[in-house]
Amino acid sequence: MRILRPALGVATAVLAVLACTTPATPASAADAPYDVLVFSKTAGFRHDSIAVGTQTIRDLGAANSFTVTATEDAAAFTTANLAQYEAVVFLNTTGDVLNATQQTAFESYIGSGGGFVGVHSAADTEYGWSFYGNLVGAYFASHPAIQQANVKVENRAHPGTAHLPQTWTRTDEWYNYQTNARSTARVLATLDESSYSGGSMGADHPHAWCKTYSGGRAFYTGGGHTQASYSDAAFRAHLLGGIRYAAGRAKADCRPESGYTALYNGATTGWSQAGPGGFTNSDATLTSSGGLGLFWYSAKQFTNYSLKLDWKLAGDDNSGVFIGFPPSSDPYSAVNNGYEVQIDATDTADRTTGAVYTFKSADIAARDAALNPPGQWNTYELLVEGERLQVFLNGSKINDFTNTDPARSLAGHVGIQNHGAGDDVSFRNIRIKELGSTPGGNTTVQAESFSSAGGVTPFSKAGANGGQTLGYIDPGDWAAYQGLDLTGVTSFKARIVSGGPGGTIQVRTGSTTGTVLGSVAVPNTGGWTTFADVTTNLSGVPSGTQNLYLTFTGSGSGLFDVDDFTLVRGAGGGTGTGPVKGLAGKCLDVRNGATADGTQIQIYTCNGSAAQAWTVTANSTVKALGKCLDVSGGGSADGTKIQLWTCNGTGAQNWSAQADGTLRNPQSGKCLDVSGNNSADGTAVHLWTCHTGANQKWTLP
CATH class of the missing domain: 2.60.120.260 (Galactose-binding domain-like)
Incomplete structure (x- = not known):
């Protein structure tokens, strides 16, 4: 929002909209050149579509700024050779295709920020290599005959799915998987099992997903069995978007997501327009027109919540997301009583994309690293906990603001702005998760x-x-x-x-x-x-x-x-379910979302997954994924492993929240501690002598 704030009378702030220039028609900016390795070695079933799939990726590269090296020689998997590629595509690989040394080189490549794309039977590969299983997201279980089915596209902001309709009808071989990828990945599309025969995963059957893992990025699609897939323009664009994401050329929020309620995904029930102009509503997409106005969710106010929405600029355009304002038919009420998270990448630092408009600039370097340009979709998360607002762009934190003005609040209504003629901004999939209480369980x-x-x-x-x-x-x-x-x-x-x-x-x-x-x-x-x-x-x-x-x-x-x-x-009060937050605001996490007894507990960036949903009972148990937080062997030595274990009622699984913020195991008299006071994702937690340092402070749900 570009505005002036002149005084009118004694105490009323009003707005004067600055003159807007007609935005230039955006051109799709070419990606910086990069290199992709296509690997299609098979040690099991061999797909007859591998050759046409390889040529398709070569063609996509020739038109989209990347070069392709294709191989079935596992000797290509050395640290030195892999370092030249921004992404590696496992194209219909099957069976055990890499030896232990080659696996180690690939793990190092991913750990150094490399990208992975798995196509179809990439999920039918390397069953004995747990790193790969976690990277690909789920292993193949079975499939029915090739047939037509409806693919339900639930994330239409990712570059691999943004171009698709909400229902994508096509013919392919449809995989069932051994596990559901949703707990560790952002599901992009699911299969509608009512539209074909042979599905075995039920109402939630992931088909395509993305994730970050061990420092790298991964994209997987279950499509691509048939030769015909690779002449399908929609599938080719799907594959291209996955490659661009894995290579780091397009950004996306690939954190696992669950528990959100749609405020808008095609239906505008509960919404009201304040002021002039408005939004067109087509293809589950709102596009601004005229203004200056505000399209606001009038059906409910929110206090503690995570608000997510996808947005796209047409060019040098202007809009914003407003939060924390009272009900009003006057769009300026939101400006004067709430806060705007700006969308306009070319304005000054305190009023550009990611800024809390005129109050706090985004971290510009972090914003620039996370931002997709005009013509491409971006995703905001606005995380409101009490009077603290954190702004995430495509999964990366770019702002952290605390309201200290008693005349304003982060609690209230939410809305999106239509800034004026020529400011063309689109929105999709506006969704919210209410957190229920302020930090600390109040x-x-x-x-x-x-x-x-x-x-x-x-x-x-x-x-x-x-x-x-x-x-x-x-x-x-x-x-x-x-x-x-x-x-x-x-x-x-x-x-x-x-x-x-x-x-x-x-x-x-x-x-x-x-x-x-x-x-x-x-x-x-x-x-x-x-x-x-x-x-x-x-x-x-x-x-x-x-x-x-x-x-x-x-x-x-x-x-x-x-x-x-x-x-x-007070300390230890009641039973709550949600994240347990510790050092640097990170969440207590079950490593890789596994449920096996003995799974290591760690801290990790909060992502809303089931691996971070803990049920805490006062002076008793701490549970996730149906099992208990456990001191290995009931030990008491400093450094004893903290793990997930079948609940058994022993003292090793008893935890007591203390008034000083620590979480103590009474049997040992020691505390839950982040190893080495290290806030990096994946740092293990263990048992340690209580000292009330920052790495022993926990906020319970």
């Missing part, structure tokens, strides 16, 4: 979102989180909130504002006359626009889901407003 509730009430009503107020407060509070009024988990709650904090006499908040359960768990005095804060926090300890708090009541006392009328309140949990 629960924040917007006070105006009561289930029932007496005497009070929501009141729109600038500076309120979510744009509204619980207002018109007089003595004897009350508000009820159904279904709140009070397990482990030890104190109550409220954000309040008062230009009146003030009063008291009483916290009760059961009814408006239930036992008072705690009460807190609310002072005059100095005016009806000056917010403050008040806090009180609670006692006798029942566990489990309860109905919470706030009752209000005082003298006079118009006592105060309540913006929101937080139920604060």
Whole structure:
């Protein structure tokens, strides 16, 4: 958004849109030249499509800036030889095709940032080599006869699938796999088993996916059995996109993804347009027109969440994603009360792509390394935890911003901007995962979102989180909130504002006359626009889901407003499911998402996968993938391995969260520790004498 912020009167900020020039028609920029190795050795079934597939990749290279070396000689797999290639394609390989020395060279190549593309029976290759199995993502199990089927394209931002329709109907040999790749890879497309015969994986049958692994990039497609596949323009573009991603010439968010709810994927239910202009809606794609306006999700406000969406610029265009604003038909309300994450790669540092507009520049070097140019799709993740906003572009973190302005909040509505005539920006697949509580397991509730009430009503107020407060509070009024988990709650904090006499908040359960768990005095804060926090300890708090009541006392009328309140949990309170975050904000992770007893536990960049979804029970177990966090052999020596193991109720699987942030194994008296205080992905965790250093601090769900 290119705007000026002149003053109007005393306190109202308004916008003047700067003149826009007509953007140049974008040209598809050629990739910097690179080299690809096509490897098609077979030690099992040999596909008759290998020759035509090889020639197809040569043709793609001639038209798209890469050279191709094709071989079936495994002797090509040396460290020195592989170093010249940006990507290696395993084209319908089968069986054991590399010896131990060659495997080591390929592992080193991937570890140095190399790219891998697996086509079809690349999944029917090297069953005994676990590194390769993790890289390719899943092994072949079986297949029915060649037939037509519908491929459901769920990620239309990746360069290998962005050109495809939501349903891609084609003929090929359709693989069933031994495992589901979704827990370790970003699934790009799935098979609709109702559209053909012989599928055995059910409703979630991955067909194509991408991932980062051991420092490198991997793309796999289950297509490519038949010779006809390689004359299919859509399949050729699919293969080209995979090669470009693996070679690092196109960027994509290939972190595993689960648990998101679509806000827009073709249907605009729940959305409203504020201001002039709008968006066309075609092919599950929103494209801006006119403006300056805002297309906002009016059906719900959000507090702690991960918002993801795919976007594409036509040229030198301008748009943005707005978060944390109150409901309004005025698009400028979002500017004045929320925050914009900008989309415009050519503007100044504090208002370019990835910037929190006029508040904080993106890390420009990181942004540039992650950004696809106009004409190509990009993916944003906006991760909001309390008043902290982290911005990820194509899976890479490019901004980290904390709101400290009491007149603004990251909680509220979300929306996308149509900036004006000539600013042509498209959006796809807008989706959200609500995180449920603020970091540390506390629960924040917007006070105006009561289930029932007496005497009070929501009141729109600038500076309120979510744009509204619980207002018109007089003595004897009350508000009820159904279904709140009070397990482990030890104190109550409220954000309040008062230009009146003030009063008291009483916290009760059961009814408006239930036992008072705690009460807190609310002072005059100095005016009806000056917010403050008040806090009180609670006692006798029942566990489990309860109905919470706030009752209000005082003298006079118009006592105060309540913006929101937080139920604060003490150490070790309750049961929660989600990520366990530690050193450098990374997540406790089951290595490679494996479920075998003895699997090493590590830290890894948080990715929302099942390997990072832990169920933590207070002063008891920590579970993921159906098994328990375990001290190997029930040991107590510094450095003892921490692993995944079948739950057995022993002291080796008992963990207790401490007030100092550590997670302690009472049997040994020692703590969960990140080895060597090293925050690199893949660093193992182990048992160590408790010292409360940063590598022993954990935030539980």
